[in-house]
Amino acid sequence: MWRYLIGAVAGLLVAGGVMLLWKTPSGTHSPFAQLAAAATNVQSDDALPDPPTASEKTREEKRFSRYDHDKDGKVSRDEFLAARHKAFTKLDVNGDGKLSFDEYAVKTEDRFADADKDKSGALDAAEFATTKIQRKSKPKVNCTPAEKPKDEDES
Structure with missing residues (x-):
């Protein structure tokens, strides 16, 4: 069992090293930097372009x-x-x-x-x-509020 754990940790370390050393054509040093830049752009007032739509x-x-x-x-x-x-x-x-x-x-x-x-x-x-026509309804999204994590101090 411990061999699998060591193999998984080694694999994660190799993947992390590749991600850190990987240079993209846009000049940023890692995909993490691109994700961070994209997150800051979304939060800014810059509006994203509208997706393409089919015209009439x-x-x-x-x-x-x-x-x-x-x-x-x-x-x-x-x-x-x-x-x-x-x-x-x-x-x-x-x-x-x-x-x-x-x-x-x-x-x-x-x-x-x-x-x-x-x-x-x-x-x-x-x-x-029994003759009522069964119509297929669109599935309704059932969103439940996320539970608050319990603090260790409260237990």
């Missing part, structure tokens, strides 16, 4: 690129409607090119059938409560 133009260029499948610089009618055709094809189970009400409402009908446990054709209040 770049967002629109990306959206255009997603629609322009053949990359000819133009969005044809077929390219524009491709996503709708794909969704329609998923719903058109029998492939006749027409959506019946049953095909259109298949998910809702399945949800009703799953909720109707007694197969009565109607939902009572308890069965109806």
Whole structure:
């Protein structure tokens, strides 16, 4: 066990020596000096530059690129409607090119059938409560205040 302890201490000493002797291109002598300089800059009144944001133009260029499948610089009618055709094809189970009400409402009908446990054709209040759509909520940050360290004098 003591060999591991000596090895860890030796490794830390070597890493510390390298950090102290390391010269960066900016002329500071160690990363510690750079960190200290960065900390003083953050605390000063100098405002950090704003991070880059996507402009409305770049967002629109990306959206255009997603629609322009053949990359000819133009969005044809077929390219524009491709996503709708794909969704329609998923719903058109029998492939006749027409959506019946049953095909259109298949998910809702399945949800009703799953909720109707007694197969009565109607939902009572308890069965109806199971049809509530579960929305994924954003996780809330739960910050707890840091505990104050106990002074050795107080114990």
